Amino acid sequence: MRHLNDTFLKAARGEKTDHTPVWFMRQAGRSQPEYRKLKEQYSLFDITHQPEICAYVTRLPVEQYNVDAAILYKDIMTPLPAIGVDVEIKSGIGPVIDNPLRSVQDVEKLGEIDPESDVPYVLETIRLLTEEQLNVPLIGFAGAPFTLASYMIEGGPSKNYNKTKAFMYAEPKAWFTLMDKLAEMTITYVHAQVKAGAKAIQLFDSWVGALNVADYRVFIKPVMERIFTELRAENVPLIMFGVGASHLAKDWHDLPLDVVGLDWRMQISEARELGLTKTLQGNLDPSILLAPWDVIEERTKAILDQGMASPGHIFNLGHGVFPEVNPDTLKRLTAFVHEYTAK
Ligand SMILES: Cc1c2[nH]c(c1CCC(=O)O)Cc1[nH]c(c(CCC(=O)O)c1C)Cc1[nH]c(c(CCC(=O)O)c1C)Cc1[nH]c(c(C)c1CCC(=O)O)C2
DSSP states (O other), X not given: OOOOOOHHHHHHTTOOOSSOOBOOTTOSSTTOHHXXXXXXXXXXXXXXTOHHHHHHHHHHHHHHHOOSOEEOSOOTTTTGGGGTOOEEEETTTEEEESSOOOSHHHHHHOOOOXXXXXXXXXXXXXXXXXXXXXXXXXXXXXXXXXXXXHHXXXXXXXXXXXXXXXXXXXXXXXXXXXXXXXXXXXXXXXXXXXXXXXXXXXXXXXXXXXXXXXXXXXXXXXXXXXXXXXXXXTOSOEEEXXXXXXXXXXXXXXXXXXXXXXXXXXXXXXXXXXXXXXXXXXXXXXXXXXXXXXXXXXXXXXXXXXXXXXXXXXXXXXXXXXXXXXXXXXXXXXXXXXXXXXX
């Protein structure tokens, strides 16, 4: 077994580290030529169903960029077919669902997940990665109920989540049944990922920022409370993330989790002023990676300075890497974060 670089785990627990750890959301993906080559032949689901290839794709950014954590290559949609949702990832569009939820009956028909039989390839990939192939912690993940429900109800990507919100307001009973079922799925699925060897868990509630605080508290916070309370027993760092959700950051901080992920809209220092004492993850605007290096460096320094003011910062982007980003930029940025924050 190789020596594990545990800087990411230490920072996630709020401990002092030798340097600020860094990883990038969507680090395994289209900005890498090796990945693009594979994608000429395979779809996302083709890759995730082949553990050797999936493990290779997951390792690529660790080997090429020297980041301090790996994130399992799969999608938040991966577990949905197990509960009866027909999902396809359409290139250039995203997840598309042919049988969107329309009624209480549709919600009641949803089944349960048995990870060992429904997604054995996910667990096999984790086992491959943790046994010998990786010297950094592997982050497992799941989509959070609001974001999953938004795809299940809209049938695909959406701008305003109108159908989702209409369903939530019009059919609160069915909504809470749906939240319970998705919570059950998430808890079971995440437990299995940790048992297989995932060292941290991130929940992606990418689109929940569409709700205001009052609705978040009524329609979502209780289910998140339940999920995180159950997952706490695993004793691995739990990370929350969403886009355009600064107004919910304080409520996330109240949940039994370890790390609050921020997009680029709120500064690390502002979050600290708000009273967020937990570890913060983020938050370079991913667009800045397309700017000249001196701009990237200046903006990164500002984030790192704020992050170093108190223990508990994991450097990341405010959202995923764009495909147009040059891989050399990610490599240079990782090295810069490590050097600039080295004690
Ligand atoms: C909302 C969401 C999805 N998927 C995910 C989220 C939450 C994070 C976020 O907010 O971006 C999470 C996700 N999806 C994928 C990963 C892999 C790990 C990583 O971050 O490197 C992760 C963590 C692979 C993927 N997920 C998807 C791809 C593209 C696959 C393809 O082109 O076939 C990959 C590599 C497809 C996908 N899947 C989803 C969308 C919106 C898209 C289209 C986006 C795009 O094309 O850039 C749903």
